[in-house]
Amino acid sequence: MYTLYSFPGAGGVAIEAALADAGIPYRSKTVALEEKDCDTTEFLGLNPRGQVPVLVLPDGSILTESAAILLYLAEAHPDAGLAPPPGSLEKAQVLRWLCFFAVNVYEGELRRHYAHRFTTTDDGADAVAAAAGEHVARQYGLFEAELSDTGPYFLGERICILDYYVWMLSYWVGDRTWLVRDCPKVEALTRAVRERPAVAALHAAQLA
Numbered sequence: 001m002y003t004l005y006s007f008p009g010a011g012g013v014a015i016e017a018a019l020a021d022a023g024i025p026y027r028s029k030t031v032a033l034e035e036k037d038c039d040t041t042e043f044l045g046l047n048p049r050g051q052v053p054v055l056v057l058p059d060g061s062i063l064t065e066s067a068a069i070l071l072y073l074a075e076a077h078p079d080a081g082l083a084p085p086p087g088s089l090e091k092a093q094v095l096r097w098l099c100f101f102a103v104n105v106y107e108g109e110l111r112r113h114y115a116h117r118f119t120t121t122d123d124g125a126d127a128v129a130a131a132a133g134e135h136v137a138r139q140y141g142l143f144e145a146e147l148s149d150t151g152p153y154f155l156g157e158r159i160c161i162l163d164y165y166v167w168m169l170s171y172w173v174g175d176r177t178w179l180v181r182d183c184p185k186v187e188a189l190t191r192a193v194r195e196r197p198a199v200a201a202l203h204a205a206q207l208a
């Protein structure tokens, strides 16, 4: 069975949603990374970067990087329909936007959330966070322009790993007023994910 290490509201929730929705058995373990002075020695053995999510595979292999974990699950469980077939043009577009969100939006959110790590001056964090927030908002605008009018998901009626990723990330922006106003297709996508029976409880517990 898979073991997913994360903490509430962190990057593991997209993976947990994909696993739960696809009916793939897993157990989840909460890591107390955000608690001051917590002893993460055991966890650092799994991921020396000290970050979640981490997925431990049934044979004990360790996977880190949220986008890679989602891609792995889609390929390891082809019957679950978590992504289009390898080599298809649809898969290429899912890969493209998954990388786009991992590199631009997830990393932008990290700059916003951990702004003090991205400056060498005592008073630089607020400016880093503000610039990161603007950067993230611009990325959603680019994705909005790419979405079809049919929806609700990136591929239309069929959900895929990218949708879970965008749902999770979109709830990290904090005040979603601008997202609802400027990116209605992204908002509809994230609402469709949120309302799925297997996702609703995760949403309420970790992102609401």
Ligand SMILES: N[C@@H](CCC(=O)N[C@@H](CS)C(=O)NCC(=O)O)C(=O)O
Binding pocket: 009, 010, 011, 012, 033, 050, 051, 052, 053, 064, 065, 066, 067, 102, 106, 110
């Ligand atoms: N590139 C990594 C980023 C993982 C990451 O930064 N996770 C955050 C939570 S969302 C974390 O573990 N933060 C704790 C820390 O950096 O101290 C991924 O996509 O999995």
